[in-house]
Amino acid sequence: xxxxVVLPAHLRQLARSEKEISLDAEPxxxxxxxxxxxxxxxxxxxxxDPATGQRRAFVRFYACExxxxxxxxxRPLPAAVAQGNEAFRIIGAMAGG
Amino acid sequence: MSGVRVLVGTRKGAFVLTSDDRRRDxxxxxxxxxxxxxxxxxGSPADPDRIWAAPSGGWFGQVIQRSDDGGRTWDPVGxxxxxxxxxxEHQWYDGTLRPWEFSRVWHLEPSATDRDxxxxxxxxxxxxxxxxxxxxxxxLRGLREHGSGPEWQPGAGGLxxxxxxxxxxxxxRIVVAISAAGVxxxxxxxxxxxxxxxxxxxxxxxxxxxEVGHCVHNLTMHPARPNTLYMQKHWDVMRSDDAGExxxxxxxxxxxxxxxxxxxxxxxxxxxxxxxxTSDSHHFPPDGKLRVYRSRTGGDEWDALTDGLPQxxxxxxxxxxxxxxxxxxxxxxxxxxxxxxxxxxxxxGDSWMPIVRDLPAVLSVEVQTx
Numbered sequence: 001x002x003x004x005v006v007l008p009a010h011l012r013q014l015a016r017s018e019k020e021i022s023l024d025a026e027p028x029x030x031x032x033x034x035x036x037x038x039x040x041x042x043x044x045x046x047x048x049d050p051a052t053g054q055r056r057a058f059v060r061f062y063a064c065e066x067x068x069x070x071x072x073x074x075r076p077l078p079a080a081v082a083q084g085n086e087a088f089r090i091i092g093a094m095a096g097g
Numbered sequence: 098m099s100g101v102r103v104l105v106g107t108r109k110g111a112f113v114l115t116s117d118d119r120r121r122d123x124x125x126x127x128x129x130x131x132x133x134x135x136x137x138x139x140g141s142p143a144d145p146d147r148i149w150a151a152p153s154g155g156w157f158g159q160v161i162q163r164s165d166d167g168g169r170t171w172d173p174v175g176x177x178x179x180x181x182x183x184x185x186e187h188q189w190y191d192g193t194l195r196p197w198e199f200s201r202v203w204h205l206e207p208s209a210t211d212r213d214x215x216x217x218x219x220x221x222x223x224x225x226x227x228x229x230x231x232x233x234x235x236x237l238r239g240l241r242e243h244g245s246g247p248e249w250q251p252g253a254g255g256l257x258x259x260x261x262x263x264x265x266x267x268x269x270r271i272v273v274a275i276s277a278a279g280v281x282x283x284x285x286x287x288x289x290x291x292x293x294x295x296x297x298x299x300x301x302x303x304x305x306x307x308e309v310g311h312c313v314h315n316l317t318m319h320p321a322r323p324n325t326l327y328m329q330k331h332w333d334v335m336r337s338d339d340a341g342e343x344x345x346x347x348x349x350x351x352x353x354x355x356x357x358x359x360x361x362x363x364x365x366x367x368x369x370x371x372x373x374x375t376s377d378s379h380h381f382p383p384d385g386k387l388r389v390y391r392s393r394t395g396g397d398e399w400d401a402l403t404d405g406l407p408q409x410x411x412x413x414x415x416x417x418x419x420x421x422x423x424x425x426x427x428x429x430x431x432x433x434x435x436x437x438x439x440x441x442x443x444x445x446g447d448s449w450m451p452i453v454r455d456l457p458a459v460l461s462v463e464v465q466t467x
Binding site (some may be wrong): 008009010011013014041042044045046047049050051056058059092093 | 130131132133154155156157158159160172173176177178179180199
């Protein structure tokens, strides 16, 4: 299943990728991040703490104008994301004043 | 010898400054890893084209980047600094216990002889080793598991292992410094460690001569005198001549013995440099004058070096990893400031000139002599 993923600038720089990429992934947060790390090993540890597997505090996941950050990582993503009509957006939360 | 390469880590990226051996005209390359906090950049003495950098940030954590072409291009390597055993607990600022938790790499220390061997000091304090050029990291867990671990407490910057001193000929001996636990030494390659803080006095802790709990800011060693260690402690400049077994104060006539970095001349093991800072609450130089102090007697007697440095209205800080020396015949000395200046002296500190003035706040300065 091809899922569109939008990366923030710091991670595009690290992965040397375009702003938006397409991934074959299970349509869950965990599935998307697993596939992302598989294709771009440089992103390992940047979204989830390697020791705990927890989402980093200032990383947010948005799609379909919803904040999905606090959803279970195994909950199915919205159908529009799973079907490739909407992008799964990874955001560095506004911070720093 | 054909020149020098100065590796600068800043709050918003890394910069590579290069010059020929006259050290008058500089090329500035960067920012690399723009937007990332780069606590340290260090080159391999065994292969100067190999350089590691430690960019981190509040959003996306820690990455490690490696260059194999002298800092022109970089590739990410391993960034998994998972502790090798259950993390345990250390003191928190309020006296409660808090689990050990990785937050960033403070310092990278490449081997002098093996281009694939590099050590990393991290926060919360632990020492990691990579023998594959940084692709994978393994904790030397005997340090964190030292019985005094639950007594370690963070300094203002966190519970960080910020200094790693490798013995020039004995690979089993490593000395590290942790804020605010103190200095520890292994003589068996990192399996076991013991605190070596005898002689340190810290008024800010309940027992000033305690075995652990000292806020050591930086250590340095001349490779020709591996048993002599110099220390900038939170307050006090110190020296040991028996590999850290005993320490004595050498602050002498310094205008303040608070500071962060300490460096030793490349060819004169008794010539030492510090940058006095007013106090732990005033993180700027005394009297608004940026002065490096040099002792040519191994401490106790210090002279201010001011030629080329601002002597009025200067209120920058110089952080613990932000001073280094080159090994050219006329030793060069370099330091960076929180105001974004990197100053260089090509005459052992007699005179200074800024290489750059307007970088982001400088976190670290290292020098490669090419």
